Amino acid sequence: MTPTPHPTQEPGAYAPFAHLTAPNAALYRNVMRVFVVAKERFAVHLRPEEVHTALPAGERPPGLEAVAKALDSLVEWGNLRADPDTARVTAVEDFYRRRFVYQLTRAGEAAEEGLAAFDEALGRRGALQAVALHDIVTQLRALLVLSAEETPDPAKTYLALDALTSRFTALADNARAFMGSLQRTIDLHGVEEEAFLAYKDRLIQYLERFIQDLITLGGRIAQLILELEPRIEWLLRTAALREAADAAPEEALHAEQEACERWTARWAGLSAWFLSRDGRESQARLLRGRALGAIPQLLAVVRALNERRAGRSDRSADFRTLALWFAEATDDDARHRLWRAAFGLHSTRHLTVDADTLAARAAHPVPAATPWAGAEPLRISPQLRRTGSYERRGKPRKVEDRTAARRHLAEIAARQAAETAAARARLATGGSTRLSELGALDPVAFRLFLQLLGDALATWRPGTTHTTTTSNDGSMEIRLTALDDGTTAEIATPGGTFRGPDHTVEIIDLTEGDTAR
Numbered sequence: 001m002t003p004t005p006h007p008t009q010e011p012g013a014y015a016p017f018a019h020l021t022a023p024n025a026a027l028y029r030n031v032m033r034v035f036v037v038a039k040e041r042f043a044v045h046l047r048p049e050e051v052h053t054a055l056p057a058g059e060r061p062p063g064l065e066a067v068a069k070a071l072d073s074l075v076e077w078g079n080l081r082a083d084p085d086t087a088r089v090t091a092v093e094d095f096y097r098r099r100f101v102y103q104l105t106r107a108g109e110a111a112e113e114g115l116a117a118f119d120e121a122l123g124r125r126g127a128l129q130a131v132a133l134h135d136i137v138t139q140l141r142a143l144l145v146l147s148a149e150e151t152p153d154p155a156k157t158y159l160a161l162d163a164l165t166s167r168f169t170a171l172a173d174n175a176r177a178f179m180g181s182l183q184r185t186i187d188l189h190g191v192e193e194e195a196f197l198a199y200k201d202r203l204i205q206y207l208e209r210f211i212q213d214l215i216t217l218g219g220r221i222a223q224l225i226l227e228l229e230p231r232i233e234w235l236l237r238t239a240a241l242r243e244a245a246d247a248a249p250e251e252a253l254h255a256e257q258e259a260c261e262r263w264t265a266r267w268a269g270l271s272a273w274f275l276s277r278d279g280r281e282s283q284a285r286l287l288r289g290r291a292l293g294a295i296p297q298l299l300a301v302v303r304a305l306n307e308r309r310a311g312r313s314d315r316s317a318d319f320r321t322l323a324l325w326f327a328e329a330t331d332d333d334a335r336h337r338l339w340r341a342a343f344g345l346h347s348t349r350h351l352t353v354d355a356d357t358l359a360a361r362a363a364h365p366v367p368a369a370t371p372w373a374g375a376e377p378l379r380i381s382p383q384l385r386r387t388g389s390y391e392r393r394g395k396p397r398k399v400e401d402r403t404a405a406r407r408h409l410a411e412i413a414a415r416q417a418a419e420t421a422a423a424r425a426r427l428a429t430g431g432s433t434r435l436s437e438l439g440a441l442d443p444v445a446f447r448l449f450l451q452l453l454g455d456a457l458a459t460w461r462p463g464t465t466h467t468t469t470t471s472n473d474g475s476m477e478i479r480l481t482a483l484d485d486g487t488t489a490e491i492a493t494p495g496g497t498f499r500g501p502d503h504t505v506e507i508i509d510l511t512e513g514d515t516a517r
Helices: 015-019 023-041 048-054 064-077 104-122 130-148 154-186 191-246 249-274 283-309 313-329 332-343 356-363 383-389 403-427 443-458 511-517
Strands: 080-084 101-106 466-470 474-480 488-493 496-501 503-509
Touching: 015 023, 015 064, 015 104, 023 064, 023 101, 023 474, 048 064, 048 101, 064 080, 064 101, 080 443, 101 104, 101 249, 104 496, 154 191, 154 249, 154 443, 191 249, 191 283, 191 356, 191 443, 191 496, 249 283, 283 443, 313 332, 443 466, 443 474, 443 488
Parallel strands: none
Antiparallel strands: 080 101, 466 474, 474 503, 488 496
């Protein structure tokens, strides 16, 4: 006889998730994992003894009864289905014995898939995938080639759009997970100090490398998206027709409309990620700002750790330690003593109240509203005045000379300022010129050039051929104009050759006027 559904289960309730909050939830989860693994191995039905044997050795109940009860409960919740086990019936008496084989229900399988997705998303750390940016460029170029054809091949179009969507989805999900884990690392949640100090150098290099790739490849991706927009609607419709080709005849039109809406939404998400429109900054630009802002935050954490190691006062750590002491105090009296010792908020020591004073107050009570001038005076011992002043004895602390350290820091700051000024002077064009005519750039000038170029391309709008923007610190202005001759610009750097579509550019050093004044 098959167990009946749970009497308290309401129609539409999420009963297959009830085992997560029930007693022995760990046993239920292990039993369901056994059925999921068995389904992957094409095993449909399992007997109680088979489930008991397949459970992990360290979490396996000593007897079969606990597993049988767990199986019955899972059947009541709708995770499993029980069928009479007639394969082992050898006598008439066996028909009257309670023997079942169990298999996953659709609801139970869906619940396990949801829990697996939850566990995967919860444990994902994420990564900033520079390789995904290169793959997106490759797929956009393939779509650009297909868009040039009069009748694009449906299979090639669908595969190119599907690969593009997969890489973009992975990039966006991993970037979101990475920034969340990065913030937890910055906040030092569950991170050891030694591990963090060893990790921060690699993390900062990783962020800087991804930011450079995002600046260079993000502008190229935005340009390819703009070139594809006149024909993208036809490509998306072609992919939707390809996807809805296997739908039933009565559902073909509806499936085609859904597929077309789905592909349009995907393309809109991709465009919003790399293009700034309608006064809204692109997600790539926001991610770049978050990554850039994470670097000084990491350095601030390092400074705090160094100060803590040097023995300086860390108020947050002191308060956490004090809170732990309060929590471990045995009673309220101990907590009051700890409060007085920590903050000194106790009664004045020279205003003592003895037994005679208490007896006098009991005989002649003084109302609380009595003003000080109308109350009896308090006699204060002049002991404090007699003791005189307090002098600190012993050798005074030696004052450390930090002149050399300050001079070293000033030299570093002056050298960096000189390098930045030289880079601005090197990039200042003194008029309009082509990118291909900039010539070779040293690493400092090339890094500043990439920041300016990224700021300019981030403000690009559909149909824009000219843009003007300033750097984040307001020291440089760049005016960029697109060319329609199809030429390519090459800029030599010590790290390689930078290539891209040629533009007319004018870079102005806004600090020259301040220096002259």
